[in-house]
Amino acid sequence: MNHELKSRLEDYIDEYDPKVLTRYVKKDSELDEAIQECEGRTYSEKMYNALTDHEHSICERGNLKKYVSITKGYKFCGSTGKCECARDQVSKKTSETKQSLSEESIKKSSEKRKSTMVDRYQVDNPGKLPKAKENRKAFYDAKRASKGTTP
Ligand SMILES: [Zn+2]
Numbered sequence: 001m002n003h004e005l006k007s008r009l010e011d012y013i014d015e016y017d018p019k020v021l022t023r024y025v026k027k028d029s030e031l032d033e034a035i036q037e038c039e040g041r042t043y044s045e046k047m048y049n050a051l052t053d054h055e056h057s058i059c060e061r062g063n064l065k066k067y068v069s070i071t072k073g074y075k076f077c078g079s080t081g082k083c084e085c086a087r088d089q090v091s092k093k094t095s096e097t098k099q100s101l102s103e104e105s106i107k108k109s110s111e112k113r114k115s116t117m118v119d120r121y122q123v124d125n126p127g128k129l130p131k132a133k134e135n136r137k138a139f140y141d142a143k144r145a146s147k148g149t150t151p
Helices: 003-015 018-027 029-036 044-050 084-121 130-147
Strands: 068-069
Touching: 003 018, 003 029, 003 044, 003 068, 003 084, 018 029, 018 044
Parallel strands: none
Antiparallel strands: none
């Protein structure tokens, strides 16, 4: 399907509830014709394939996947027992979710720490605190004093 028709279909999808979407798309005869040429067991699936150029309808093992909806597209061709693609996908998703979760929480906690410091002391690093500077100075002064090198 050409770019213009695709963006027109996207507009319909944005605008209308999935329940009534088909009714409006079918009224657009040029668009309807292009969609009818696409593969799919339902009109919604045809629309999805028209949008994605059939990219996602076949799994990595060559099986036809199950269609879910125009917004969700396809899920696996079968259960994890039937096809390995589902198993691959499930384990990939799980590790991706874990990874992004941990990355996000790490980022968040470090940002939170930073902003708390900034709120409280107007610095983003505890080493920059005046109190810390004082402590450091006192520490080195004491060290020098114990060695008898006080000026
Ligand atoms: Zn599969």
